[in-house]
Amino acid sequence: xxxxxxxxxxxxxxxxxxxxxxxxxxxxxxxxxxxxxxxxxxxxxxxxxxxxxxxxxxxxxxxxxxxxxxxxxxxxxxxxxxxxxxxxxxxxxxxxxxxxxxxxxxxxxxxxxxxxxxxxxxxxxxxxx
Numbered sequence: 001x002x003x004x005x006x007x008x009x010x011x012x013x014x015x016x017x018x019x020x021x022x023x024x025x026x027x028x029x030x031x032x033x034x035x036x037x038x039x040x041x042x043x044x045x046x047x048x049x050x051x052x053x054x055x056x057x058x059x060x061x062x063x064x065x066x067x068x069x070x071x072x073x074x075x076x077x078x079x080x081x082x083x084x085x086x087x088x089x090x091x092x093x094x095x096x097x098x099x100x101x102x103x104x105x106x107x108x109x110x111x112x113x114x115x116x117x118x119x120x121x122x123x124x125x126x127x128x129x
Contacts, residue, residue: 001066001069002060002062002066002069002070002073006060006061006062006066006070007073009059009060010056010059010060010070010073010074010077011073011074011077013055013056013059013060013074014073014074014075014076014077014078014081015077015081017052017055017074017078018077018078018081018082021078021107021110022085022092022093025093025094025103026092026093026094029093029094029096029099029103030099032099032102032103032106033098033099033102038102038106041106042106042109045106045109045110045112045113045114046113046116046117048110048113048114049110049113049114049115049116049117049118050117050121052071052074052114053067053071053114053117053118053121056070056071056074056118057070064122064125064126065126067118067121067122067125068118068119068122071114071115071118072115072118075111075114075115078111079107079111082104082107086100086104
């Protein structure tokens with residue numbers, strides 16, 4: 001189980017990561033529309049997932065048993081912010097409907113990649129314990 005300090009730290013990390021990704025999308029909306037650059041971003045998602053899982057582990061001071069719940073908490077915060085932004089504040093990401101769809105697809109792919117990395121990381125760490 002996560003402690004109160006860990007929950008607060010990880011929730012704050014989720015907000016900070018969401019802001020960083022939202023700024024990246026807003027500043028370079030064409031990056032996902034370009035077939036080559038968009039594909040590179042999808043292919044790079046596991047690396048970004050690994051980095052985000054490492055940040056969760058480091059910032060939250062997570063043990064192996066806490067890794068999946070900690071990453072899930074950060075992901076839940078970020079996905080809820082994405083959902084609210086896409087529903088009520090879509091201008092955060094831009095106003096082009098096609099770009100919003102591509103952004104949403106990339107966000108979902110990135111969350112899936114991060115969760116897969118966390119699962120493998122926890123499974124491998126658990127096997128060594």
